[in-house]
Structures are given as structure tokens and as C-alpha cells.
Amino acid sequence: MDLTSPWVPPSEDESRTPRSSPTARSPMRCVRLLLGCTSAAELLGTVLAEGPGWITGEGSALYLLDSAGMLRLTASHGLPDWAHERYSIVDPAGDLPAAMALRLRRPYLLSPEHTSVDYPNKNAGMGTGMVAVIALPMVVDERPVGVLALALAHRGTVPRRDLDVLETIGEACAHRLSHLLDHADARIPQDPAGAPPDGAGSRPAGLAHPMLSLAVRAAGHGAFERDLVTGESYWDAAAFRVTGQPATADGSAPELDRIVHPEDLPDVQAALAESLTTGGWYRIGYRVLRGGGRVARIEETGEVMLDVHGRPVRVAGLLSDRDQGRGRDRDRDRDREHPGQQAGHQQPEEQSTPAGARTALLLALTRSLSRAVTVRDVTTAVTDVARPAFGAASIVLDLVDEGRLLPVSHTVYGGPRRTELTRLADLSENVMQHALTRSAPLFSEPGPDRGRHGPLTPASWAVLPLVASGRQVGSCLITFSAERAFGREDRTLYSAFAGILAQSLERARLYDTHHHRATELQRAMLPRTLPRLPGIASAARYLPSTEGMQIGGDWYDLLRLPDGRIGLVIGDVQGHNAEATAVMGQLRSGLRAYATDGHDPAATLARTSRLLTELDTDLFATCLFLALDPADGALTAARAGHPAPVRIADGRAVELDLPGGPPLGVDPGQPYPLTVGRLAVGETLLVYTDGLVEDREEDYDESVQRMLGGLELWARQTGPTRVGAAPALERLADLLTLNVTERRSRPDDVALLLLHRTSPLP
Template identity: 80%
Template sequence: MDLTSPWLPPSEDENRTPRSSPTARSAMRCVRLLLGCTSATELLGTVLAEGPGWITGEGSALYLLDSAGMLRLTASHGLPDWAHERYSAVDPASDLPAAMALRLRRPYLVSPERTGADYPNRNTGMGTGMVAIITLPMIVDEQPIGVLGLALAHRGTVPRRDLDVLETLADACGHRLAHLLDHAHAEGRAPASGVRPGPAATGGDADRATGPAQPMLSLAVRSSGHGAFERDLVTGETYWDDQVYRVTGRPPPAEGAPATAPDLDRIVHPEDLPDVQAALAEALATGGPYRITYRVVRRGGGVVRIEETGEVMLDVHRRPVRIAGLLADRDRTRAAEPPGPEPPEGGAAAAAARSALLLALTRALSRAVTVRDVTTAVTDVARPAFGAASIVLDLVDEGRLLPVSHTVYGGPRRTELNRLADLSEGVMQHALARSAPLFSEPGRTGRAPENSGGPLTPAAWAVLPLIASGRQVGSCLITFATERVFGREDRTLYSAFAGVLAQSLERARLYDTHHHRATELQRAMLPRTLPRLPGIASAARYLPSTEGMQIGGDWYDLMRLPDGRIGLVIGDVQGHNAEATAVMGQLRSALRAYATDGHDPAATLARTSRLLSGLDTGLFATCLYLTLDPADGTLQAARAGHPAPVRITADARAVELDLPGGPPLGVDPGAPYPPSAGHLAPGETLLVYTDGLVEDREEDYDESVQRMLGGLELWARQAGPVLIGPTPALERLADLLTLNVTERRSRPDDVALLLLHRVAPAR
């Protein structure tokens, strides 16, 4: 939920967004990515992740028309449970925003005031009336597909240039959904991944318009000897069309049966399998297109050389979720191509392929920084490359094995891995105690995971002890859905993989430990609690950076001064490392000492600047120090290159205080800091913050500040002069201010803010 800024009607020139502007770049990139999405959920996620920053994400939804003509909620983000229950199905004849947009066939905007008045629910915490909501019809060839609903950081009216961007994104979503629906119907199966058929894709002009193109495409693909396939990397299932069954020499499934394909190890020639696994590992680690040539053993004898051309598709979190592509009979198609060198065959080629697979897995693990990154690499790259059904990863913690692999999964997959981890605990401990891998093979009486049974019983499995530098790191269970024989080369490969995985986990755990200690150091230097002060309500927040060591030099402080006044400090030391945190601790202690000695804000900053210059750190810091007399509201302040404080007035205005400032602390030890005076009336609120709260790489800094000021005014209007006073209301405002930051994909800077409210006297 972004905080909004007042909108001024753009001039004629402003209506044309410059080609080099962040909004234009973001919109064009977003449209390009939308045209490659494969589901309604992925479409909505791409709009939120890649679209302009003023699309907030919270409360956004995508509706599709079903065969009965109802709008069905197909994908959503940030909708509370009550909204799912109440608005999961929308009658197009109703007065709800989605229905209005569909009937009017144009964007339908609901202002922040209306979202609070017409769609209230106090149980949701912050309510729903903090942002504007726009619903955009998705119409393709005059046929409605559905409605895209987005929450916006605009105060009522949306500028024409922003509306053009929104309509373009909705058009891209509509055309992509229409394509997915047509493709699903042409294959005679129900659309997957949340794409549901509606009137736009069933019957009428839409079928007549798209019908001839689909048979032509199918005929062209079949004539060229190609067949289509799709691999779901989450479930591990692969789907083939009829042509792929013909190319690989296998009978197609019975009418109505799912077109699931056999596992790779069942169709690929054993000598080529490591090469295929290595190529897949490379493609899974980076995403994008790839091409592999391998031999397939036909049922009943015979070998055919296959060329697989596909693309690994990533979700909004850059994790591989699907592979789609074509399979071609190389023996049929290469006659038309110039002759080229044939790939080597035999044992030497298989050994080289296994080395390539291990190298690809090593590269994927080398990019992992945290334990979670290592686990993600194992589940996203190693699992599908090995053709495994599941991988359970346990780490040694104080002599016990604790599962960690489930942390990267959600929903049923997490439950399944939890159960598998429980069932396999005994055999994983056994393998670790012996420091030797265990393999289960068909036709042998190997030990299965203890208490195993039912659908979780693997047909084959390998348990790998993870040992690095002579220390036990953990244990890894790799399960397979089909029986297999682990030859000597396979066992060597898995043992080598276990060594690489153990080294990666040891390095990642060391990083996590250092990061945890640095974070604890950072938090130890900040106030654990804010003091209770008469006539004052306060709230504070600190968010670490998500880059580097995820620590920094931002700090805040609230203190009671000897003369009855209140001191308020906010500061930001340059850098995001342990040195910045240490300097921050020194500055906080020094500034508190100077302040409690009775120095005014200007003298306090001057002394602190000289101290920082003498520390010989090479770092500087911005800082703001204010004092408040709670009896009469008198403010005294000085500013050292820091963002100006914001005052929220009782009549719901948010304005920056005009404070002249000096250079950052430590830049010029002799520079003065001009003192300023002001007043905070009863019922008014003061906000001080570091620049990480508003900085956005895709937006001008001043625009970000104005957006925040607009959001503060909106909050004040909704809360009212009475409700904003108590501490719980300030806590909700602090959550609202930081919500925009926490929703960003990355946070390059840490964030600190402090809210101070002067309580109005009881009447």
C-alpha cells in the first residue's frame, strides 16, 4: 500500500510521457513480460512486480468470465479472507466496481474516500480506505474476457498518462489470456493454472476468428516433425501432445486420460542422460531458452535422435516454474541441414556429461549466499536436473537433524515434504552416523525410510551424508518416483554432489551466523522501547536493508531532557556494513550525552560533527535533532543534511517544516548548524524519517516525498483528529508508512522512522 501525493492536472506536454522516463521503461518491460505469462496468477504477479510503483499490490485481483457469465475471482494479492468470501463471484449486473467496468467497457475508478465508506471492514486492521481502486475491463476483439482490479497510490483522480499505462497493461493481460484460453480449448482440455473459459473463448465470433489459425499452426508443427511438451517444475509432471508420442515411438494415452509423459530416465538413452541433466541444470539456473540433442530408446527397440528446444520460465521471484518447447526427430529433419559434427558417444562422453552436470550444480550453489538460497538452488535446479520427485535437506543443529527444505515450498508441497522428512529421519541419521551414502535400488532389500508407506513411499532413493572440513553439516534425501539402478558412476556423481552441497551449506551457515550477529548488534544499539512521556504518544520502526549484510547506520532516539523537554533524534550513517553500525552506536551515545548536558540542537550537532571527524572513519552521517516542550509545544531544531521533518496538522494537512540545514556530520568539523524554532499544537503529529522510507530507484525523490505527504493527509482525514492521538493509531500509521517499503522486491537502504504526537487535552 503506497502513500499517495496530490495530483495536479498535467500540462499538454506532460501528457506525453518521455521515452526515457522510469514509468515508460517500466510499462514497456511489463507488457513484454506479460505476453510471456502462462497463467492468470502469473499475469497479476507480473503487473504488481514489474508495473509502475504506484500500483500498490494490496487489494489487487483478476476476474475471468465463466461459462455462466459470472465474474470469478481467479487471482488476487493482499485480499483479506472476508473479501475472498464476499467478492469471489461478481454478478456483471451488480453495482460492484468490477461489474461496472465490464458494463461500461471502460476503466472504473473508486476513490479512497469511497473505498473506506462503501467497502469497510474494521477487522482488517488498517481498513480498506487508504488507496484508490481501479477496475479495467479486458476486451479482445470486442469480446469481454474479464476484469483487472488494481489498488493505486492516487488520491481520487488518476492522471491521463497513468490511465493510458493501466489500459495498456489490461489490454496485454486480456490478449494473453485470450491466447491461453484458445490454446487450452484447441487441445480439448480445461485451462490450467487459474485460466477459466468464459464467453470470450467459447463459441461466437471469437471461435470463428481464431479457429482457422490453430489447425494451421498444428499442421505446420506436425509437418515439420515437431511435437510440443510442457514440464511443470513444481509438481514434476510432464505433458506431451500426440506428435511427441509419435516421435518417441510410444503409444499415446487413452481418450480422456491425462497426457503425462514418462520420466526422462525412462526415455533418454542411458549414455546421454547425464548430458541432458547437465544442460537442464544450466537452463534451470539461469532461465531462458535452451537446446539439447539426445537419443531416445523406442519401445520395442531402435534408437532415434531427438532435438529438444525449449524455454525455462521464471516466476516473479525469478524461480523456475515451467518448461515449454518442442521435440523434433533429428533423423528426419537433419537431412535438410548441412552436415555437422556428431556428438561423441560411449563411456567417455557419459563421463564428460556427468562432470558437466556436477559443474552446473556447483555453479548454481556457488551463487547461493544464505542457507535459504542453497535450499532454493537444490529444489529449483538439482531436483529437476536429477529427475527426482523430492529432496529433503536436514541440517545438524546442536546434535539434531532439523529439516529446512520445506521452507522454500508452500501449500500441499510443504506438507508433503514435512511428512517425508518425518518418515526419513531415522535413515538420514543412520547415513550421517556412518558417514557413508545409502542407496535404495529395485530388486534389492534396501532399507526404506522408517515407517514409510502409502503415496510417500519412494520407488528409489539416495541418502547423502553432508560433511565439510571433517564436520557433520547435515543429510540429504533424494527420492525418485520410478525404480532405478545406481551404477558406480551414478554413486560417484551423487557423492561428489554431496561434497559440494556440504561446502555450500557450511559457507551459507557461516554467512547467516555473521548476519545474525550483525543484526543483533544493530538492534542492540537502537532503543528497545520508547519512553512513556506525559502528553506524548510515540511510535517507531526500523527495517534493515535486504542487500549486503542487511545492516546499516540508521538510528533514532527519544529521550527525556533534564529541563522537562523531550529530545528527538533521527540519523543515517553512510554505508551498510558493520563499520556503519559501530559508528552509529558511537554517534548515538555522543549525541545523547551532549543533549542531556543541556546543549541546544545547533550546538549538539556541531559537537557531534567534530567528534565524527576525529574518529578517522572516513564516514559521514546525516542527522536531525529536535527538542519539544510538551507544556507549550515549542520546537527547537537543527538539521545536518537530513530530510526535513513532517508535521501532520489537526485539519489533516501534511507539510514539511522549513528548516535550514548544514552539511552532514563529519564533512566539515567547523561548519555551523543554523537553529530553527517552531510549534507543535495539541492534536498534531510529527514524523521524522531516513531517506530509505521514500527512496525509489524508479521515481524522482521529490515525487516520492510528495506521494508520502499525500498519503499522510489521507490517513489523517480517515482517522480524524481524535483517533490519531492514541498510541495504537500511531502504530497503525507506522505500519502503513513501512508497508510500501516491505512490499518492494529489494530494499537497498535501511529505514528508520519516529512518530511523535502531542495529545490534545481532555475537554
């Protein structure tokens, strides 16, 4: 392990892999990857490659405290050589941002107004003059490790939500570095004198703090972790001692059904299903089977961690021996004689019998599936809740489509997991079709020839036909990594689950059908492609809402106007339903007709407003209409309650000063002011609907300012003059919508239109 090795940005091919794909980014994924890094350079690289897209990378650095108590530059990206020479060592008592953050023990932010191209000049402040810079102190158990400095595509203050993400990333880096430095003596290359490289393996005196681990060990607790994406579980040595299980070489934990008392297993599965559905902290008490027929009482306390989309991805916590104490041996003797009547053990009142516990498990799974709206939601619930609750290795869902079974559950996985499920689906195609044809579940039976299965064949499995209201919906394959016998109660449980799953899938397919028709109707009302216009490059995006019917009234248009002018139109009809979509179509047609008749933008909006009042609807709409002459760049524009357009030029992004009138349909007699301006060659215009920036978790103005900061960064790093107008605009459209797609939900639909003036016409 070399803590000082440089980080090299991923190549173009590597950047297309799922690990570094922008669409795969999430704070939870970033933190999980940080906890597996092996060097400071890899930590910084992971933050830049996997962190939120508004962490720009340019001018980022990681400092570690050395044995002399100085902050030493250990990893960086985008710093000039002179900065490495002059600021490779920072005095924590100084007034540079890294020193201030460490001394104050809180993030230290510098806005673009306080940054300088003389980065990081001590007097002018740390920054690049383009974006905000934040220094995050890395502290573990009140002991400093170092400082992480990151450049951000923000203007002004950083929203509280983003600051929480940054602090979490900083804490993850701190804990991982603390662990690496604790083990640096065994893993960092030594110099001939036997000392670690200066600044890399040097550890501040007293930084290690074993009190927490010592207290956990003294209390008889063991730690565990379950990766819900891969299905892998790990225990530390203490967890094996607590449960009385033989330790494995790699720390992999045994399956729940192998250690939990059979009478308590349904309770554990039901509690786990409920916790996976809601996320957060939980506590479960149960008995485990030990060697010699002994039984011990275990308490499991942990937390289900969710990603930014609310999906459970990890469980971590502690296992404790509830029998630890003077009476432990006496209780164990009683357990040996009466394993089903352990002293002091009480089943929960609502789950006093195994049958009641299985009912509770079905209710938990039903609640999870009842929240699923689409087929993808159902498969996600099965993957996130049902699979770990059953202790299954994988679940494959096939749906009936035109008389054939087609797999659908692969879509909820990525990377190698998807490949594995694809192979499993191919392997099980015949048996899943057979179970559906017979309308009877199939279960594997343990036997002497079960050990002959191939590497892709599961050790045990259940195939469930999915039938709802007498109709064949599909088939479900549940596999397990270890052999198991399916008793009568198990078969009843899985058959009941199949009925619930079939009903959920049938309902979800009906919703998907209606939604698909509505979406197709809306997309039919939007331009399929943008016209190719001389002297102009353009790009557009549309994203439907993720709530309600997932349709709305946003639209955009790029028009050929009389006299060779070009019209940019963008609008937003109130509401997210079929009526909003229908009104949008009527407004788009009417506005296009008025504009192509030769009316200027103000007159066009006035006529369109009167048209809306004549329609049989209570809806209103916002709209923006700009007319551009590509020959000389002359602009005329009018605005009806819509967000102002943004001009991107010379590394700056500013909203145009465009006075407006009321939304369309509110006051049909109100005129709209006409604004005149100019778009120079090399300048870009952005028009958008408010769904692009509107976020329930932050102020609207802050969202707009953050978008403007990102636009300025784009203009300076990858603008049209660097990579060509058309590719640059397409990339910018993707970047603008990236922040929207990473949100937990999208209550409003999004439309945007970009236009860049490439050259004057002859």
C-alpha cells in the same frame, strides 16, 4: 462458472492465510493465480488480494465487451450503488477512461488532480480524488476483451516499473478471460431460452483466434509446463504425440529419466540446471525412447520464468519432433538397429560423452551454489536448481547442530509443501543419521518388496552424508516419485554433489555466524522498545541491508527531554559495515547526552557534528532531530542533510518545510537553522532514512511521491481515528516496509519512526 458473480473481500481470518498475506505477494505469483481463475469476479479479486500493495482496491472495476460491442460492468469493488446504475454500460466510442483505454489500446492514467469524488463523473474524470486510477485495455491477438480499471496509491506519474507490472496483470486477465469466454457455452449457466446471461457469456464476433494454436499443431509442436514450486509437469495432447508416450488422464508428464535416452539424460540435466540458474529462454535437443525400442529426436524450446526475487517458479514451452519429414521412418529404422548412433545426432563438443555431461551438470550446480552466501541461499539453490535438474520429487537438508541433525530446507517452502517436507524429514530422520554416522551414501534398491512402501515413503531415494574438511556438516535426502536403479555413474555423481554441497553449507554457516554477531551488535545499539509517553503513540521499524555484511549505520531514538518534551531522532551513517555500526553507536550516545543536557535541536546537531570530526573515521552521517512539547504540540527541529519529515493530517501527507545544513562531520563549524512549528492533536509525524524510498530502478522524487500517496490513502481509510492510534501506527509501519521487503535486493538499511499526538496534556 458465473462471470458476473460479485467478489467478496476475504475475511479477517482468510486474510491471514499465505495466499493473501502481503508478505507473500509478488507479480509472478499474482499472474500464476490469475491464470487459474474461473470468473471475472475472481480475476478482479485476485488482482486486489495478490497484486502489489499499491493497488488499493477501492473504486476498481472490470468491464467486458458484450455482443453489442458495449463495455459492460462485470465485476467491481468499492463502487457506490449509483455508479453501478449509471455506468454499468460504457460506450467504447465515448470519452470515459475505460473507453479511451480500449480505443487507444494502451493504459490510460488519471492522476489525483484529475479525479473527483463524483466518481466516475464523465466531465470531471474517473477517480476518487485520493489516488491515481488506471484503465488497462484487455486485448488478445488484436481483438478486445474488455477493460480493467484499478485505483493506485500513486501521486503524479506511475513509474515505468510499476506500469510494466500493471500491463502484465492486464494481459494475464485478458488471456484468462478469452479462454473462459471461448468455453462459456459449455460452462456458463444458460437461461431458459438457451442463451447465456447477457454481458457474461456474450462474446464479440470474431474474438476467438485459433490461428496460433492451429499453426503450432500443424508444425508438430506440443506444449508443456513445469511448476517448479510443486514439482508437477503437464503436457498437452500434442506433446504426448510428439514424444510417442501414452497420454495420461490428467495431462501429467512422465519423469525425464523415463523418456530421455540414457546417453542424453546428463546433457538434459546439465542444460536444465544452467537455465534454472540464469532464467530466460533456452533450447535443448535430445533423444526420447518410444515403444518398441524406437528412438526419436526432440527439440525442447522454452522459458524459465523467475519471480520478483529472481527464483525460478515455472517453465513453459514447446516440444517439436526433429525427425518430422520424409526421412523420419528411415531414421527410426536406423535408430532401432543402432540406438546409440542416431543419424544426424551430435553430442555437444564440450559434452561428447555421458561422463562429460555429468561433469557439466556438476559444474552448473557448483556455479549455482557458489553464488549462495547464507544457509538459506544454499537451500534455495538446492530447491530451485538441483531438485528439478535431478528430476527429484523433493530434497531435505539436515544440518548438524550441537551433535543433532536439524532440518533446514523446510524454510524455503510455504503452505502444504512445508507440511509435506516436515513429514518426510520425520520419516527419514533415522536413515539420515545412519548415513552420516557411516560417512557413506545410501541408495534405495528396486526389488519385489519396494511396492509395499507407505503413502509417505518415496518410491526411490538417495541419502548423502555431508562432510567438509573432515567435519560432519549434515545429511541430504533426495527422493523420487518413481522407482529407479542407481548405477555406478549415478552414485559417483551424487557423491560428488554431496561434497560440493557440504563445502557450500560450511562456508554459508560461517558467514551466518559472523553476520549474526554483527547484527546482534547493531541491534544492541538500537532501542529495544520505545518508551511509553503520555499523549503520544509511536511505532518504529528497522530492516538491515541485504547486500555486503547486511549491517549499516541507520538508527532512531525516542527521548525524554527536560521540561517534559519529547525528542525524535533518526540518522544514517555512511557505509554498510562494522565501522559504520560502531560510529552509529558513538553518535547515538553523544547526541542523546547533548539533547538531555537541554540543548535545542540545532545546537545538538552542531555539537554532534564536531564529535564526529574528532573520531578517527572518514565517515559522515545525516541526521534529523525534532523536539515536541506534548502539552501544546510545539515543535522545534533541525536537519543535517537528512530527508525531511512528513506530516500526516486531514487526509494529506506533506513534507515539512525544514531548512537544513550539511551532513554531520562534513563542516563542523557550520551552524544548523532551527525551525519552529506545531503538531496538532490527531496529526502524525513520519521520520525515516532514505533506504525506505530509495530504489535503483526509479527516480528518488517519484519514490517519495508514491510514498506520500500511500500515506494519504492510509490516513483516509485506516487512520488513527478509525482503529486507534497504536494499532494504526503499527499497521502503517508494516505497510511502509512492505514495499521494501518485496524488492529483489535492499542495498541500504531502513529505519523509520512514527509519532502520533493523541491528546493534549492537562
